[in-house]
Amino acid sequence: MKLKGTLLLLLSMLVVFLSGCEPLLVLDPKGPQAERQASDIMISIGIMAFIVIVVMVLLVYMLVKYRASRLPDDYEPPHIEGNPILEGILIGVPIIIVAILSFITVKSNYIVESTPEGYEDQEPLVIYASSSNWKWHFSYPEQDIETVNYLYIPTDRPIEFKLYSFGPITSFWIPQLGGQKYAMADMVTTLHLAADTPGEYMGRNANFSGKGFAENTFTVTAMTQTKFDEWVDEVHETAEPLTEDTFEQLLEPGHLGRMTFTGTHLGFSPAPEHEHSDDEMDSGEEHKMHAEKEREMHTEHAAHE
Amino acid sequence: MKIDHTQPLEYSTQQNQLNIFGFWIFLGAEIMLFATLFTAYFIMENRTGNGPTGPEIFEIGPVLFETFILLTSSFTIGLAVHAMRIGRKKAMLAFLGVTLLLGVAFLSAEINEFVHYYHVGATYQTSGFTAALLTTLGTHGGHVTLGFFWGVCILIQVMKDGINARTANKSFIFSLYWHFLDVVWIFIFSFIYLKGLM
């Protein structure tokens, strides 16, 4: 059949694309979370390809064997009701497949929602990432630094992003380090990432947020802890402090290049707090405690200096 | 129109049966409508922003009055349908009239309540909570208003044409609608007012 031929050809082209050329960003992970997601994706592609092939083989078989032009003129197709055993198998096999995938997914859900595997013993670096039309603001409370549209992170240390938005819902996404999560005006969401290897990665807002959405990107540079510390010191020496007025100006809709400040906006413009439903209340409390702990750390840090 | 005399008048033609059945389906959709409103209300209940909270603005007196009035009207519309079934036009008209009057009383109490909310600073724009509260109450009130005018139309038709397959069918469907609004009100009373006052 022409149709089947074309389809198989295209499918094989797809496989060539997936394996050859440059690796696709999502399938070229540089951190444990992205790795987990990439392996989930590859497993599911494998199982799904199997299902597609089974359906296609069956279809081609039916079409070739039972097409009218091959059958005698007086052939009368029989009347067949269902067959409980056959239908049972047709229900059972998909249920098994779904069960396997569910098992993988549930496990992965808990993995991507907690500190990356292999990094559990380390204190995560907390970075507040907030979006405004159409920029990203990164506040490092621990280092007392704020950057716009670029992100420096140390490798081999878990990073805990606290996400929120000064405008429409956006989605914080660094494909090679891990999947995305929404940043919203109403609550803070948490994204756990970590980078295994130093390098420069693409980061962007993935959720449509108006006119400037396409250019709402940032770059992520992962570097060793020593280099990161050097950068922090350099910033403290060279950068201007972030004042409330400057920050208000930054929030105006538009695009900005990279900017660096000392101090963060969290003091005068804190992250949103939860105020609704019970289970969210709990995490809200947790969040407040977290913020307090940070403030303590913060003061400690200042004391050291 | 074929009239089947073994059935009550409101069910006596095929179209009448379809009308009643279709109306039940419509009520199913209405249940979803109000369920959505209640969901929104429960989510917004504590999201009062800078505005007042429920316990601060709710007053039990008017609410009890509204509840009493609406429950009574549900009873009188039941009596109207009963009168219709036994073919007593005058009694039916009287009960239908009383129902509609009670409806008006309910509405005026509710408008009063809204004016009160306005005066205590709980306007439509105040907060997520007031928006959800007033939309839920307003949707119910809008239904009652619509029901009132619908009832008036039916009242006039019964007066002019008497009780026949057409008017009986309409009156019966109207009674379903009115009972439904009463049920919704019981939910509003329990889950918005009582819960808010407790």
Next chain:
Amino acid sequence: MEFFERFAVPNPNPAIYASMVAIVVVSLAIIIGLTYFKKWGYLWREWLTTVDHKKIGMMYLISALLMLFRGGVDALMLRAQLSMPDNKLLDPQHYNEVFSTHGIVMIIFMAMPFIFAFMNLIVPLQIGARDVAFPRLNAISFWLFAAGAMLFNISFVIGGSPDAGWTSYFPLAGTEFSESVGTNYYMIAIQISGIGSLMTGINMITTILKMRAPGMTLMKMPMFTWASFMACVIIIFAFPVLTIALLMGTTDRLFATNFFTTTNGGMDMLWANFFWVWGHPEVYILILPAFGIYSEVISTFSGRNLYGYKSMVGSMVIISLLSFLVWTHHFFTMGQGALTNSIFSISTMAIAVPTGVKIFNWLLTMWKGKIRFTVPMLYSVGFIPLFTIGGVTGVMLAMSAADYQYHNTMFLVAHFHNTIIPGVVFAMLAGLTYYWPKMFGFMLNERIGKWGFWFLSIGFVLAFFPMYITGLNGQARRMYTYSEATGFGPLNFVAFIGAGLMAIAFCLIVYNIFYSIKHSPRNVGDDPWNARSLEWATHNPVPEYNFARTPHVASSEAFWDAKKHGHELFKGEIEEIHMPNYSGVPFIMGVIFFICGFSFVFSLWIPAIVSLIGIFACMVLRSFEKDDGRLISVEEIKATESKFESAEEIKTAVSTYGGANS
């Protein structure tokens, strides 16, 4: 904004001015044409006032095809803009408006009327009814849909189109970030046509449950009727949620309430939840009737009864139930935590099981059959592998941890086009070809139809398969452009070529209609496809009363029983038939709704109140109206029937599926 400024297009460009001119020219041409050929009376008497389910179905069909072109042109603009890196064809605002419009037009104003077209045309025939339960309400449904569609479609020339995506997430869709009246159009146009959809749902459920022919138990209904029934049940439960969500969105925009704002206790996530509580069942409202059409087509052209009738019905019931339990999968990334995501992930994947059952049942229907490759069958055969790919990518998306990487990317865009186009659009085109003789009494040309199918399928594959790859490579959806360094260029160009092929396919389909009107032989008889279910037991085109005598049914394939097993479909004498009268009120109500909606969009309160009163006046008028319909006399029925029978005798020489293979 100043009063008159609101009516101007916020971001004018030559294309919009050209469309304005085109709209005026076409409207004038229609008005002059109607006057010149003296067709105003005909239009009013036969169409605008009709309550006949078949004519209403045809009007839905025409609207759907028109909207398909509107949405298709939008799609071409999008693909053209993205065909090259850093393309300057559309500016970001215009691009945003185009993709928002594309989504809404295709779902609400193309796919919905398409399925309503077939529900209206076919369901009463399949169950042997004279019309739907509430013919007048049916007309109102159509005119409300039409009013909504018109209102939505004038947005781009008066005041600006919606620009916050078809999902219209708040706060982006709030007045703060979306200043033009575009989103007002969105809220109100969808509200109006949504009310119409809800009423169609009520109407169809009542029709199917209460008006079936004698002997037709629920488990003897043809599969398309079952599918329509389940779709309508979903409508009843899903659309009220949309009604409320849109109401809240409207008050937020027009009266500054705080449902979805970011201040004063508003909650932007509530919109996303409500939208998808409606939105996910909505896609099953579209796909179930499509499944129904495939069931009819595959069974007819395999020459076999549908395999596993009971499991087909069961799977649809389960799909309908599950469709309400999965909405959160549209925003796994909203931070609900691992437990919630796991639950919704599993419930989403569970839908694959009943859907898989259906795919295998269709395959087993072909087994031991005698397959004829007509155009409707080609679409169905193309549907199976393509939809399977769309379905399995859906399972991949359902894996929430991995979804963090797919979400908001072209992978997702590829997935849902891969289910909706082979799923719904192919089904509608199959249905269009299959039921064309039922509606008009002649066939569409098979050769042009096959060309259309191949262009569409190949174009589809080229247009959407590359998106899976660019999605995995990090291309987010709804970006108006991308830089060359991203490397998305070549594959997006392939997608553009695919879109071009699809455009050619749709042109071929329309050309086929004009070609067939001119050249197709008229005498195709009553059973041109050698079909099986009850809708084929009456004449082509169907007389206004559908069946001269009420059919008696003993299985889901009553017509096949009658042809092959000597089942007696029609018993007794012809009796006079009661039919509803035509009425102009539904059309007038549609017009008033349009005016009312327009007034609300621009906050013109006086006309809004006047038109609301007008709507209630129409309802009061209806309440006082005494209209018992009319009776068609036995003589008249006999005259009509004999006309069809003499035509039948003339064409006996023509083979079973007539002009189909010429």
